[in-house]
Amino acid sequence: xxxxxxxxxxxxxxxxxxxxxxxxxxxxxxxxxxxxxxxxxxxxxxxxxxxxxxxxxxxxxxxxxxxxxxxxxxxxxxxxxxxxxxxxxxxxxxxxxxxxxxxxxxxxxxxxxxxxxxxxxxxxxxxxxxxxxxxxxxxxxxxxxxxxxxxxxxxxxxxxxxxxxxxxxxxxxxxxxxxxxxxxxxxxxxxxxxxxxxxxxxxxxxxxxxxxxxxxxxxxxxxxxxxxxxxxxxxxxxxxxxxxxxxxxxxxxxxxxxxxxxxxxxxxxxxxxxxxxxxxxxxxxxxxxxxxxxxxxxxxxxxxxxxxxxxxxxxxxxxxxxxxxxxxxxxxxxxxxxxxxxxxxxxxxxxxxxxxxxxxxxxxxxxxxxxxxxxxxxxxxxxxxxxxxxxxxxxxxxxxxxxxxxxxxxxxxxxxxxxxx
Numbered sequence: 001x002x003x004x005x006x007x008x009x010x011x012x013x014x015x016x017x018x019x020x021x022x023x024x025x026x027x028x029x030x031x032x033x034x035x036x037x038x039x040x041x042x043x044x045x046x047x048x049x050x051x052x053x054x055x056x057x058x059x060x061x062x063x064x065x066x067x068x069x070x071x072x073x074x075x076x077x078x079x080x081x082x083x084x085x086x087x088x089x090x091x092x093x094x095x096x097x098x099x100x101x102x103x104x105x106x107x108x109x110x111x112x113x114x115x116x117x118x119x120x121x122x123x124x125x126x127x128x129x130x131x132x133x134x135x136x137x138x139x140x141x142x143x144x145x146x147x148x149x150x151x152x153x154x155x156x157x158x159x160x161x162x163x164x165x166x167x168x169x170x171x172x173x174x175x176x177x178x179x180x181x182x183x184x185x186x187x188x189x190x191x192x193x194x195x196x197x198x199x200x201x202x203x204x205x206x207x208x209x210x211x212x213x214x215x216x217x218x219x220x221x222x223x224x225x226x227x228x229x230x231x232x233x234x235x236x237x238x239x240x241x242x243x244x245x246x247x248x249x250x251x252x253x254x255x256x257x258x259x260x261x262x263x264x265x266x267x268x269x270x271x272x273x274x275x276x277x278x279x280x281x282x283x284x285x286x287x288x289x290x291x292x293x294x295x296x297x298x299x300x301x302x303x304x305x306x307x308x309x310x311x312x313x314x315x316x317x318x319x320x321x322x323x324x325x326x327x328x329x330x331x332x333x334x335x336x337x338x339x340x341x342x343x344x345x346x347x348x349x350x351x352x353x354x355x356x357x358x359x360x361x362x363x364x365x366x367x368x369x370x371x372x373x374x375x376x377x378x379x380x381x382x383x384x385x386x387x388x389x390x391x392x393x394x395x396x397x398x399x400x401x402x403x404x405x406x407x408x409x410x411x412x413x414x415x416x417x418x419x420x421x
Contacts, residue, residue: 091383094416096121096131096143101413104128108416110157110164110396111404117141118164119406119416120155130155130166132181148179148187156199157396163206165199180208190224197222200259201251209248209257217242221273223257235271235281239264248273250300258301258309267291270298270309283307285321285329289314300349308356310347317341320348320358322372332356334370334378338363348372349395357397367392369405369419383417385409 094117096106104122111117117133130146130153147153148168154176155166162183167176178190178199190197195213202208206226211219218240223231235246238261248259255275260268261282267290269282288296288311299309305325312318317339320332333345337360346367350356354374359367369391370380382391387410394405403419 090420092139092418092420093383093385094119094133094141094418096129096133096145098123098129098143098145100124103413105408105414106416107155107393107406107414108404108418109155109393109406111398111402111418112158112162113160113398113400114162115398115402116158116162117404117416117418118155118158118166120153120166128152128154130164132158132162132164134162144185146179146181146187148189153179157202159202159204159206161204161206163202165202165208167198178208178210180206188228192222192230200247200249201257203251203253203255205253205255207251207255209251209259211245211247214245216240219243219245219247219262221246221248221257221259223248223251223255233273233277235259235261235273236279237261237263237269237282239266246271249298252301252303254303256301256305258298258307260297266293268293268295268297268312270296270307272298272301272307283323285309285311285319285323287311287313287319287331289316297347299347302350302352304353306350306353308348308350310345310358315341318344318346318361320345320356320360322348322350322354322356324353330376332358332372332378334360334368334380336360336362336368336380338365349397351397351399351401355397355401357394357403359391359394366390369394369403371397371401371403381419383407383415383419385415387412 094106094108099106099121100123103126106119106121108117108119115135120128120130122128132144133141135141151171152169153166158164163180165178165180167178169176175196177197180188190199192212193214197212199208199210208224211221214220221233238246244262246261248257250258257273259271261271262268269284271279271281271283273279283296283298285296291314294312294314296311297309298307301307307323310318310320321329322332323329332348337345340363343361343363346359346361348356348358356372359369361367366388367390368380368382370378372378386407389408391405391407394403397403401421406414406416408414
């Protein structure tokens with residue numbers, strides 16, 4: 001690998017750089033943005049519990065996030081930029097045109113049923129921008145950059161109507177809050193309290209779910225409807241200390257919400273909050289560890305009641321799961337998933353019953369993508385041009401089974417990709 005970038009100063013982003021107790025669940029649990037790097041660089045504020053661990057959790061910590069306090073670094077002197085080479089027609093590489101090829105690059109997070117993409121990039125000045133990319137019908141995209149209040153702007157997912165959400169940094173306070181971009185280009189901001197507000201999921205009715213941080217550093221759940229009305233909630237038995245509490249992640253078209261709750265002993269549990277306000281909680285997959293920062297993460301619930309996610313066992317090995325509407329659980333571990341500490345299946349997400357996507361970490365600590373089809377067959381993959389970190393984020397697919405994700409090349413530069421069926 002060409003050492004083009006200073007790894008000690010790069011955001012962690014799905015790379016288990018060392019087997020120390022990284023801040024792994026901190027960003028998904030605190031809104032997917034407050035992770036620490038392997039070098040120990042912390043975010044401002046009080047959102048940085050640094051005693052978390054686990055490969056599944058480490059990846060979740062980078063679901064949307066970067067280490068916002070560390071700027072991308074320039075290309076090392078004398079190193080060579082090598083762009084991905086398109087050798088496989090099953091893949092399309094996505095690079096935002098204004099992304100500086102020597103800095104951070106481009107991340108793709110979401111794809112919707114229209115083939116639109118959400119993501120983010122860093123320009124030549126080192127500033128983060130989100131984007132919405134719309135297909136032109138000729139294998140190209142038109143990119144609409146998104147910058148909120150002149151601050152660093154980060155992306156999340158999008159719905160099938162082309163609504164996108166993400167977060168931005170307040171330039172004056174350093175606090176991270178949420179934005180939603182409507183299909184007409186209008187941007188609304190969502191600010192709850194003074195410690196940070198992080199959107200996590202957006203359904204086709206324009207309902208946003210996420211968490212905000214209270215004065216004690218605990219996470220609290222919220223649901224915001226299309227009109228801007230906010231419903232606040234805390235899952236029963238949620239801890240109230242710093243880094244504990246309720247973290248909603250997914251929402252279906254009925255308004256059912258899935259997510260993670262951290263109890264007072266720092267054990268993680270899945271939950272579903274029904275649209276009528278009742279709870280299915282805790283959801284604990286058999287085999288999940290019961291120690292600090294072990295347990296179950298419920299990531300995505302669909303309209304028919306299928307649930308996907310992951311869990312960390314007592315040996316810090318991660319596993320994926322799919323649970324059907326009757327509560328029957330299938331463990332999803334690709335054949336080459338590692339079985340050592342901080343290895344395994346990072347997480348599972350899905351579009352419909354039986355179809356699931358995700359990542360796993362092999363015995364060499366390299367990330368790879370995979371999908372599980374309706375016959376329960378698992379296919380492992382890496383896009384062309386992936387460096388020795390492999391495929392480190394696979395978050396989204398649509399009903400055409402086009403998969404969207406991100407990889408780093410051998411210089412540590414990010415590129416989005418699409419994998420066609």
